[in-house]
Each structure stands twice: as C-alpha cells, then as structure tokens.
Amino acid sequence: MQNTTLILILGAMAVAAFFIGRGRAVAVVGGPQHGTDLHSLPGYYGYFTAIWCLLPALAVMAIWAVLEPRVIVALIISGLSEAQRSLSPGELNLLVNNIQNLAAGDVVSGDLDVALSEASSRLSGYVVMSSRLLAVVSLVLAGLGGTIALRRIQPDFRARNRVEKIILVVLIAASSIAVFTTVGIVLSVLFEAIRFFQEVSLTEFLFGLNWSPQTAIRADQVGSSGSFGAVPLFTGTLLITGIAMLVAVPVGLMTAIYLAEYSSNRIRGIAKPLLEILAGIPTVVYGFFAALTVAPWVRRMGESFGFEVASESALAAGLVMGIMIIPLVSSLADDAINAVPSAMRDGALGLGSTRSETMTKVILPAALPGIVGGILLAVSRAIGETMIVVMAAGLAANLTANPFAAVTTVTVQIVTLLVGDQEFDSAKTLAAFALGLMLFVVTLILNVIGLNVVRKYREQYD
C-alpha cells in the first residue's frame, strides 16, 4: 500500500474519530440539552479523539521513514556472501547501490550476476513487506488510539485543556525547527572549517596577505600549492561595505528625516511605498544594473578625470550596494525618529526652536541609539551581500584600498569555491567553510550589537 493512500485513510479515520468523539461526549451526558454538564464544548472531545487517532500513527510513520532504509540495507548486507561482506566500505556501498538500482529498474554499473539479481529481488521483497507492515501497524495504532480516547470521555474530562496542551506541543515543535536548523548549519560549517584548519594554519588564514585558492589535484600537476591568506578578502569586503555605507547612511538618514518630520502626509504616502519597492528588487537585478550600467559609467567618469579604472571596480559595486541598502537604513531610522515621543517635539517647539533645531538638537540625539542600531544591521547586510559583488566587483583578490581597482569579497570567493563540481577533501573547497564561518561570526556580532542597541533604546521611552 502506498504512503499516500495510507495517509488518506488515516485522515478519513481522524475525521470519523472527530464525529464519533463529539457524538459520544453528547451521549455521555444524555443528549444535547445537557450540553452544559460537559466540562468542554463537545467539539473539543471530537478534536481530542481525532488527535489521539492521528498522532501516534503519524509518529510511527515518521520513525519508519527514518529507519526503514537502514534496516533494509543491513538485511541485504547480512544476506550477501562472506567475500562480499568483507569488501572495503566504499566498495560495499557501491555494491548496495547497484542492488538498489537493479531493484528500481535503473542502469547498473558493472556486470550482472546471479547473486546481484537475487539480492535485488530480496530487496524488493523487503520493501513490499515493510510497507505492508507499516500500513498494518499505523492503522492498528490509529484505531487503538481512537478507542482509548473514546473510553476516556466523561462529563468531567477536561478535553479543552488536553487539546490546548497538544497544540502547545505542536507550537513548540514548529518553533524548534528554526532553532535546530540554525544549530545544524552552524555545526556543519564549524566542522568543515575545523577540517580546513587542520590543513591550513589559523594564523596563515587570518593574517596571510595572499589569496590564491587553486591547488594541484594530482601530484604531477603544474599549479600553485594554494595560498589561503584571507586578508585581501576582508579588506575587499570592508572597502565595498564602506563605500556602500557612505552612500546609504547619509541618503537614508536624510530620507528618513524628511519623511518623518517635514513631508506632508500625501508625499509620505507616495514615497514610503516607493522605497519599499526599492527594497523589494531582487539583488540579482541590482547586480546586473551594477555590472552593465554603473560599472561602465564609473569607468568612463574615472577616465575622464584621468584615473585608471578597472571595468569591474569596488566603487561600482559599493555604489549599487549602497542604493540597495538605502530603504533599510531609511526605514529603521524612520522608526527610530517616530519612536521619539511627540512631547519632545512639542517641548522644543514650545521653547521657540525652529523645526531644524528641534530635529538636530532634540530628536536626532534622542533617536541616535536606534539609528546606530539600524546602521549596524545595514552593515551586516552589506557584508553578507553576494550577488552585486559577484557581478560587479570581480574575482581578483587584490590587497588594495583603491576604489577604482577590482577587489573581491568573502562572499564572492565562497561562491567561486563552491560553484561546479568540487572535491570535498581539498583545502580549496574547505576554505569556503572557513570563510563562511568567519562571515557568520562577524555578522552575528554586528547583529547582536545592533539589536541590543535598538532594544535598549526602545526601553527608554516605555
């Protein structure tokens, strides 16, 4: 029986359980006219029954899905001959793969032999048996759970509280998904990075001035042995982030001041959604805008002033990234400015300040912590930004502070290291994880500082 059918049947059983449970609750007190004798509304008894019918069966199915392949592979291996079982793990893995492919009707590598086809037919047998067993077990559990729940229905049974408790468990499970995913990602990056640092020393990575990750794959291959000094990447990232912030902070801040304090409601009503559209443009679109429009323009302008400008320059990428971040800065600054109580404005105006004196001497200082927090969040956004720099900043890991030169960033290098087929036992590929870890740590610190500053600021006026 297929899992889809099984789930459909379980669903139907749950629906039936709901109605039976509800009906029984009503019957227990002697008809709907005695409904108030029940502790909870009859529907809650129905939900309670349905949940007991459904959840254990689904839990078994989930566990089954995890364990089934392993058990079957173990069974297959134990059925193989002694010689095959003593193969190296890699070869054994290959053999099992072959058996599975054969059973699924796919192409098999190597020659077919009797043992192989026999094993594959055994495999098919196991699979069929497993799915039948699962169907029987889960249906029996569903029936059993439903029956137990039905038997517990009494007038003073607190079905409402029970159902809410189960909902609470579901909510906790849902929220832990994000947490566990984060932990999982961090751990996987951490372990791969540790593998990298076994090949390349931490000091070379953190303080080396030369980044050239190409390593020779074979011993006789001509090529560099690889050099993993990440300093050029971090300076490149800093340069582009710096340029981006030089664009985004003044423009975003002035936008926010204008929108929050000076503009009429009509202009605000038009400008705010437009800014949000700017925030909604995919970064890849900004990327080709940077590479195809801004970079040539920067090059032409630079050359007309007599500078030598690379066709992919830090300046072009930084400018476009700055434009991308304007909405973020302006909306966070706008929030901070609006959070300053209007009593402050009234107080300053009542003392005879002009609007701009009110703004610069009272409102901005009061909003400053919030604005700083917003800027820190924008910086971490800029550091993590990838698409624009991939397209517009180039790949050359130059150690330079010249905004007209091509530089590269941490994120760009991670992309180039992992694009395409890569071997996962070389320092070149593992370097991506080390870079990712560094990036993660830096943005995490910035975010923590930024969020704390914002939060501290919010408490001030509550």
Add this chain to the structure above:
Amino acid sequence: MTMARMTDVNVTDDQDLSGDENKVAGSEVPRAAIDLPSLAITEQITELGKTVGEVRCEDPYIVAENVDVYYGDNHAIQDVTLEISKQEVIALIGPSGCGKSTFLRCLNRMNDSIESARVTGNITLGGQDIYGKDLDPVALRARVGMVFQKPNPFPKSIYDNVAYGPRIHGLANDRAELDDIVHSSLERAGLLKEVKDRLEEPGTGLSGGQQQRLCIARTIAVNPEVILMDEPCSALDPIATARIEDLMDELSEDYAIVIVTHSMQQAARVSKRVAYFHLGLLVEVDETDKIFTNPQHKLTEDYITGRIG
C-alpha cells in the same frame, strides 16, 4: 444658526480624546446622533447671548477677539473673545473636549503644526497681532512659554535641558552667563536645591514632579512674557502638585499665566479669574470667587457642582 458639529476635537491632546464622539473623521451617522443633544445645549447658550460675566479686564496684555478654530470641518472653538492681563493667573476649565486646550495652543501658535487646523479672528500680544504676516511663530513661542501636561524633559542632562532655550536664542554670551541663567531658572522653579549637585545627570532620571519643575525652569530660562500651562499637574501626585501650585503663585508676579486644568480645586486655589468653556464656546468668565460661589450661567453651575463632566 447652522453649525455642523458642536463637539470639540482636540487632536493634540489625548486627555481630551475621551470618547468616540471626538473622532475627527468618524462616520456620519453616530456623529449626527450625538450632535442632537449638543445642538440643544448650543441653542441654550446662544439664547442667553454672548459670554456671561466679564471678558474684559484692566490693562489687557493678551487680547483674543472673535477667535474661531477649525480642525478640517470640525468647528472646535466658536467666536471666543477674552482678555488676559499681565499680572494674573487665569484658569481655563470645562469638560473634556470643550476647546480649552485648543484655545491655549492658539496663544503661542502651537496649532500651526497640525495640518488641518485653521484659526480665524484676532489675537494680539502686547498690541502685536500674533497671526500677522510679519510675525515669526518661532520667535513668538520664545515669548509665550508652554508647560505641557506630561513632563517632557529632553533626554539630556539637567543643565542642558535648562540651557537649551538660552543656547538656541543666543541669550548668553559666555559659559558663565549661561551658568547664571541655568542656576537662576532652576532657583526660581524651586528645583536648584534638589539638583545642584547633579546638573550633569539626565533630566529623565528625576521624579515626575521634579521633571515638571525642570520643564518650568526650562521655560522661564528663555525669559518669556506669558507662560501657558496645559494641565501641568494631571500626571503628578498631590505633594508635587502643591509645589507646582506654590510655584505658579510666585511666578505670577512676573508672568501672565494661563492654565488649563480639570481640577476645580486647583483653579480655585491658583487663579484670579476663571474662564469656563463648553463645546467650543466660552460660556462664562469672571473672578474666581464669583464663579465658584455665584455662577451666572446654568452650564457653569452644573459643571462646578459636578453635574457635567
């Protein structure tokens, strides 16, 4: 007489926004339903003619003639005429939403910051038309100080709070002069003794009553001619309130003080004259004693005996 809407809306003063009937852009149906009784009251007032009592005074400093205020379509203040002399404390009383705060805010043009507000009529300060074309509202607000309902010290040090006004108006030539202004202002606001050792600490760290006295010190530091107080004690406890009331008494020697209050006891204690507002109309103005012992208008009597509001 066709007046679309009698109930006053004071959008700047949330204390006055006490009920749904005060919403600016409400639907038409409940508005009409609520206006019916108010219309009857308006008829009652206009039947009796103009404001009862004495709107004029000797040696007037602020003269408001036929002032009307509109918030959009809403007629918040109707044809108010009132004179205020320089040596008096005048209290504006009345039920929530009666227009007393709105009238107060006309006197230093704080209503300018509300886009929909429109003021007609004539208000002069020492003979100068404050809604005149050649008058800078920013300069006016330095002459007419304001203390707000909730203490609103800036998130700066106590010293900087008081020094803010003198600094932006260039009242002090050097640091020593500024120190003098700050100290004397705090002294006059009765706060110096409590804060003289911690002038660099934030003003927001003071207690509510101290904050309000700090705001008064901040206001008198720019040397105004008039001080407007919009329910200055409504957020304070009785002891802090008593201190502010004593302070008003002292300050009234040098400044004209206009105070909006919900407390009739407070009005009786601090003011020389009382103006009773009702639904945007100035119903009665007279000496404080007279208002509280022998009110002329039935609405005033109802209010002070607790039948309205």
